Amino acid sequence: MATYNKRGYKGKNVEESQQLQNENSTTAEVFSSLDEGASKTEAWVAANQTYILGVIGAVALAVLGYLGYVQFVQKPQEATAANELFYPQQYFDQAINATQAKDSLFQLALDGAEGKYGLLDITKEYAGTKAANLAHYAAGISLLNLQKYPEAIAELEQFSSDDAVLGALAQGAIGDAFMQLEQTSEALSYYQSALGHSNNEFTTPKFLHKAAVAAVALGQKEKAASYIAQIKTDFPNALEAAGADALLGLMNGDK
Missing domain, CATH: 1.25.40 (Serine Threonine Protein Phosphatase 5, Tetratricopeptide repeat)
Incomplete structure (x- = not known):
């Protein structure tokens, strides 16, 4: 029995052949585009080779210079x-x-x-x-x-300094200088900074006491009381603990 194609209809083999041709054409275009891009890149590198080598050389010299400096x-x-x-x-x-x-x-x-x-x-x-x-x-x-x-x-x-003692002592010493200059608010700020730097048995009770004295001078009695309480609770054997009650008494006597 004879077969035929309707008008406008292509057989399956013809259609696949056409699709394959289209795909091959697209692939060729992609590779052609890549080739053109590669050629342009190569041309740019060739044209700017001196600049590129200069940049690489500068980076190398900077690294060597730093290592040499150290x-x-x-x-x-x-x-x-x-x-x-x-x-x-x-x-x-x-x-x-x-x-x-x-x-x-x-x-x-x-x-x-x-x-x-x-x-x-x-x-x-x-x-x-x-x-x-x-x-x-x-x-x-x-x-x-x-x-x-x-x-x-x-x-x-x-x-x-990141050292627990030395860093705290430096901040506290700035606080001492401000106290002598009668800039009590600044002094308290630096005593608090010293307390925040580290927590240890040498500097912490020292600056808790100084912070309490500064707070009393500023009329901040609740803050002063909290510093004194911390001395008595956390550092009962510190020298500052012996004077804590006296400072509390002085503070309460001003009420």
Whole structure:
């Protein structure tokens, strides 16, 4: 029996052949587009090769420069700064432990002597080193003891430490300087900062007591009472605990 195609109708084989041709054409177009893109990329790379190599070279030089700086500048500078700090640190330690002539020892620590750098010199000459950071702390404490309170604050504010004790002492010392300047609100803020820095048996009861005194001076009796209560509860064996009741009595007597 004869078969025929209706007008406008293509047999299955013809249709598949046409579809295959279309797919091949599309694939060819895609590959042609990719080839053109690759050619353009290659052309751009060729045209900008000097620039690309320059960027790569600059990055490499920056990395090598940083490594060289750390190895040949920063590390030797840290060692030199630490050696320089040893001399004024001796005067500072003597001043802390002295029972007399403390002021002259603190001044020697600050200024240096016999051609050696003092603490203030080290903070400038070796800025950014660990030794300079410690010098800021020692200089601040020295100036605080010499009653140069604004200068002490300026030095101590440049000191930073994650150490539980030293970091808290620095913040508390700034509070002490503000108390001496009769800026009690600022003092209380720094005592609170010292308390927030760490919780330990050495600095915490000390600054709880100082915060309580500052709070009383500001008329913040409830806050003062909470500080005193914390001393009695958490640090019953601390020296500050012995004076806690007296401070409470003084505070209650002002009612």
